[in-house]
Amino acid sequence: MSTPVTPYKNQQATKKEQVASMFNSISKTYDFLNHFMSLGIDIIWRKKAIGELKKNKPQHILDVATGTGDFAFEALKILKPEKITGVDISQGMLDIAARKIKQRNLADKFEVRLGDSEKLLFDSDTFDAVTVAYGVRNFENLEKGLADMLRVLKPGGKAVILEFSKPKVFPVKQLYNFYFHYITPAIGKLFSKDSNAYSYLPESVQAFPDGKNFTALMNKIGYRDTKSRPLAFGICSIYTGIK
Template sequence: MADSSKPKEEHVHDVFQQIAPNYDRMNNIISFNRHKAWRKFAMRKMAVSPGDSAIDLCCGTCDWTLSLAEASKNGPITGLDFSQAMLDVGRRKIAVDPYGDQITLIQGNAMELPFADNSFDYATIGFGLRNVPDLVQVLKEMRRVVKPGGMVVCLEVSKPTAQPFKGLYYFYFDRILPVFGKVFAKSYEQYKWLPESLKPFPGRKELAQTFRDVGLKQVEDYPLTGGVAALHIGIKEK
């Protein structure tokens, strides 16, 4: 069982180490398979070109990492995550993917990226920003490592504002989702973390302002599926 009395970074690490074997299956279940459509929407907005480079932070089991590699065709793609168990699942998927050879996986800290300034065309983070100890620091690091004119992209669960959908969403998120974790993954305590992690996380417009505060330009934000998720995009000034 994950110990929520630990510092956030240790607690989140324990959660993802434990849920890694069932992570992909549970994503399909708890999002009703919508996470795939959200990622496709993000990729359309990003318009990755052949040869582009990218770093995918909190890459987990590498679904987005693989999408970036397919869009880039032959560009270098780096996936970074602090959970070795998640990376192990991702590594098995990459090994059988036709674009896997261009992907490098690294176990590391999203708040201290081991890369020089202006290294990538894109920096992405999918369903990971709410789990980091300091989201501002992570966004600053993402901005630092992308090239001038490069793009910082966040795909994340969010907070609907319109009733009655808002009430139904929070009932599902707080009450039903952890039960799904218990039934389908024997991980009730770990899946209680998901609604807990959203409570202090900024809403869509607040996160867009944070993008601007760290120096990103042309910031765009898109609500997805009634606002249960959101896509944020910002450009590093040339």
């Protein structure tokens, strides 16, 4: 088993604890940097991922690693479910999500809780859909996290995972690697004062089992009808599976 990629190399803390403190430290600039560094394309990718649930019409959705809630807000708009529950291990990110919920008067539709994706505090067979946008590569134990998501899904429920992947085509691969390894940490350092957070990003993507490797993992855990759909030449991918 290889050592998990962590944001702060010299700390004794577990990956989970480090990821929580990293997101706490960048939470105030996170939304701005996200849109800025992806040139706003992250919004289009989110819409495509949410589109995977249109046919299913899920009424109760669990958004894992909900962060500041952007994915859930978009899902509320597009899918009009009865309720979305968001969980995250970073209180800093959740504080921002809670503020947005209040501003938008959505407290009856969207609630957020502090929680660990690998030990979800929900009964089995609870949700019609489980979503994760750019969160699974931060799991300390990927299999455990995916298995717990499967557990809380209702039979026939669908999981939709949006995550960065590694483009294979020239010149996208080369441009992407340059942008991710040099530009991203520089911008991150400039705006968020935590350069580790943004050098962790390319490292965590590099270490992540994307494409067929990820769907193979989903199959092993027990998801059915798994699919992988690369977007923008493979810069990120949407993975889906049914319980």
